[in-house]
Amino acid sequence: MWPSRSRTETVTCLACGDQITRSMAREYDKHGDRWDRKHKAFEYLCKPCHTDLCHYPRTDLEEVLVESGAGDTDEATFLSTYLQTVEERYGKLEEES
Known part of the structure; x- marks a missing residue:
């Protein structure tokens, strides 16, 4: 059975430091591979900070x-x-x- 997907968990935006609910956050993976979820702990961005990011490739x-x-x-x-x-x-x- 799948674990509960209750999103009442609170996370901290790594850009501005605001505390937000997980449902209002975007996952950020500093290694650039957010799809490989094995043994990974994500950091989070609030939606405004995520929108403000440059979404161009950042190569290295x-x-x-x-x-x-x-x-x-x-x-x-x-x-x-x-x-x-x-x-x-x-x-x-x-x-x-």
């Missing part, structure tokens, strides 16, 4: 973020590592004039 973004220590290091260390990783993979960044 999540991999680069994890590799750069996003959420595991202080901001300065993360930004330095992120910039170095991006430049190693894609070349020197150029500012638009």
Whole structure:
């Protein structure tokens, strides 16, 4: 028998931090494979934050973020590592004039 799909569970939007009911949230998988549900814990976005996201392909973004220590290091260390990783993979960044 299937488990109850009662959606009164409360989750936290990872973008804005609001507490929302699961039925009002969108699943987010930082590895980009939300369909493979085996042994997976999802994070959630509220509908407004999900709508505000860029829905273009993000190729290696999540991999680069994890590799750069996003959420595991202080901001300065993360930004330095992120910039170095991006430049190693894609070349020197150029500012638009």
